Amino acid sequence: MKLWDKNEPIDQLFERFTIGKDKELDLELAYFDVLGTIGHVKMLGKISLLKEEEVEILLQELEEIKESAIKGDFMLEEGVEDCHSQIELLLTNKLGDVGKKVHAGRSRNDQVLTALKLFTKHNLEKLVKKVKTLFELLQDKSESNKDYLMPGYTHMQVAMPSSFGLWFGAYAESLIDDLLLFKMAYQIADKNPLGSGAGYGSSFPLDREYSTDVLDFAALNHNVVYAQMTRGKNERSASFAISSLASTLAKYALDICLFAGDDYGFLRLDTRYTTGSSIMPHKHNPDGFELVRAKCNKLQNLPQELNMILANLPSGYHRDLQVLKESFMPAFKQLMDCLDVTIAMTGELAVNKEVIDQKKYDLLFTVEEVNRRVIHGVPFRDAYNEVAKLITSGKYQPDRNLRHTHLGSIGNLANDQIKAAFEMEYSWFQLA
Template sequence: MSEPIWKKSASVAVPEAVMRFLAGQDVVLDRELLPFDIRASRAHARGLARIGLLSDEQAGAIGRELDALSEAFAAGEFVLDDRFEDGHSAIEAWLTARLGETGKRIHAGRSRNDQVAVALRLYLLDRLDRLRDIALAIAEVALARAEREADVALPGHTHLQQAMPSSLGLWWAGHAEAFVDDADLAVRIREHLNASPLGTASGFGVNLALDRDGVAEELDFDRLVVNPQNAQAQRGKAELRALDALSAATGDLRRLAWDLSLFASQEFGFVTVPAAFCTGSSIMPNKHNPDAVELLRALHATVVGARAELESVLSLPSGYQRDLQDTKPPVLRAFARGLEGLALLPGLLGGLSWNVERMASAIRPAQYATDRANELVAEGLSFRDAYRRVGDELDALEARSPADSLAARVSLGGCGRLGLERIRARADALRPAAGD
C-alpha cells in the first residue's frame, strides 16, 4: 500500500496489519464508487477555479486527467487495488503523479468525508434510477400478460385455502401494480436524497467561500445538505432510505416467487417455469427444480441483513466516526445482488407457461358462494341473511361456471373490470422523459 495521504511524519511507522484493518474492504468497495468520486472531483476542481483557488488552466488540466483516469478505469487499464488505501487516495495519487503541484491542490476545501458522502449519494441516485427502470420493466411484462390472459380462470386462495374464482388477469395485474408502487417509491426516495453534501468537509465547514451551489448544480443535485453536522449524520441514514425502496421491491418479488413456487408444484400443477431458470438434482433423475425462483424468493434476506447492519452501526453521536466506514459493505452488497436478481424477473415472467385446464378444473362449486350471496343482496336481501342462506345451499352452485363468475365481477379492479389502463397510466407517468 502506498503511503497514506493523512500521514504527517516520516518518523511514524504504521504497521501493515493495522493499515490493512483500517482500510478494511474500502479499496475493493470503492471500485463501485470510483466513477462517482471522479465525477464529483471534476466538479469540485471547477468550483475551486470559480473562487480563485485554481486557475482555469489548472482546473482544465485536472479535468482532463480525471477523464483519462475514468477511461483507464473503465477499460481495465487502471486497477484500484491494495496499492491504495481507498478510491480517494487513488484519485489524488493519479493527479499528483501526472500534474505534480497542481494535482496536490485537488483536496483544498474538502475532506475524504466529503468525497465518500457525495460519491455514495450519486451512487444511490443512480441505483434508484435503475430500480425504477427494472420495476417498470417487470410491471410492463405483467400488464401485457394481464391483457392477454385476462379471462383465464385461476382458483383464488386465502389462508392457502380455496376462496373464490379468480383470473390470471387479476393475478398479473396485482403484481404489476405492486411493482409500479415500487417504482413510484424509488422515484420519491430519489427526490428525498437528491441533495449534495459536498463542501461540508469534515463536518464543520471550511474558511473558504466554496461555491457549493454551483458544484451541486453541476452534479445535477436539486439542493444542498446545508448543515455540515447534518451532512455527517446523513451517512448511513441516506443508505437506509435507499434500502427502503429496494426492500419494497424485493419484498414484492418474494411474494411473487412464493406464488410461483406453489403453482409450479405437482400438487398445484398450474404453471411451468422456463427450463432456463431451473436445474436438476444431483441424485434424483426425475427432478426439475425452479431454483431461480427459490433464490429470488431468498433475495429479500440480503436487503434485510443490510438494513440490520446499518442500523447497528448507526448507534453513534454527532460528528464523523470511523464506524461509518462499515456502512458501505452492506448497502453496496444489497444493491448489487438485489438489482441483479430483479433484472432477471421480466425474462422469467415472460416465459411462464400456464396449464389452463388444470386451473379451471381446480375451481370447486363452493367457490361461487360469495357471488351468489351478492346476487341475493342485489335482489334486496341483507348481506348477513344472504350469507346464511347460501351457506346452507352450497350444493345449488354446481351449475355455475368460472367464466360467468369472472365476467360478473365488475367492481373496479375485479376480474370483469381490471382497470389495467389506470395502472399503465401510473407506470407511464413514472418513466423519465426522453433526454433526461
C-alpha cells in the same frame, strides 16, 4: 499512500483491520469519486484557488482516469489505501504540484459522501429503469390472461375465483408503491454535501451552489454539520427502497414456487429456467425463483442491518460509517440480478387456462350462488344460510355457468389506470 499520512509508522494488523473491504468496494466507487473531483476542481478554478491552465490540465487528466474506471482498468496500487488516495496519487505523479492542489477546501469526509451520493443516484436510476421493464411485462401478462380464471385463496384455503390477469396486475401495481420509496431515496441522495469538509466547512470562499450545479445535484445540504449527518441517512433511505422492491419480488417468487408445483398446477415454468434432481429424473425445480426469494428476503433486512451500525452515533464523522459500504453498495447489484432473473423467467411463464375445471374447485363459486339468490330477492343472510346448508349436507351442485358471471365482475383490471399511475411516478425520474 494515505491522504492523512504524517510519516508515522502504522501497525500492519491495525491497518488491515481499518481498511476492511474498502479497496474492493472503491473500484466501484472510483468513477463517482472522479466525478466529484471534477466538480471540485471546476469550483476551485471559479474561486481562483486554481489557475485556468491548472484547471484545464487537471480536468484532462481526470477525464482519462474516468475512462479507465469505466473500462475497468482503474486499480489501487500497492500501499494505496483507497480510490481517493489513488486518484490524487495519479494526478500528482502526472502533474506534480498541480496534482497536490486538488484537495484544497475538501475533506475525505465530504469527498466520500459526495461520491456515495452520486453512486446512489446512479444506481437508483438503473433499478427504476429495470422496474419499468418488469412493470410492462406484468401488465402485458395481465391483459393477455384476463379471461382465464384461477382459484383465489385465503388462509391457504380455496376462497373465491380470481384471474391470472388480476394476479399479474397485482404485482404490477405493487411496483408503483415501490417507486414512491425510490423517489424518496433519490431526493435525499440528490443534495450536495461537497464543501462541508469534515462537517465544519472551510475558511476558503467555496462556491457550493456552483459545485451543486456542476455535479447535477438538485439542491444543497446547506448546514455543513447536517451535510455530514447525511452519511448514513443516504444509505438508510435507499435501503428502504431496496427492501420494498425486494419484498414485492420475494412474494411474487413465493407465489410462483407454489403455483408451479404439482399440487397447484396453475403455472408452468420454461424448462430452461429450472434445474433437475440427481436421482429423480422427473424433477424441474424452480431454483431461480427460490433464490430470488432468498436473496430478496435477505435484502429486506438491509434497513435493520444499517440501523444497527448507525445506532447511538452522535453527530460528526465516525469510522463506523465505513462499514455501511460493505452491506449497502453490493445490495444494488444483488437486487438488479434478482430483477433480471424475474424478468427472464416471467417472460416464459405459461398459465393453466383450465385449472378451475378440476372437481376440487367445485366450491369456488358458492359466493356467486349466494349473490344470485340475493339478486332474485332473497335476503343476503338467508341466501348465505341456504347455500351453507347445501354444502354441509353434500347436496350443493356447482353451477359452472356462474364462472362467466364472476369473470365479468373481475374482468375490469383497471390496467389503464395502473399504467397511468406508474407513468406518473416514472416520469418524475426522467424529469429529475
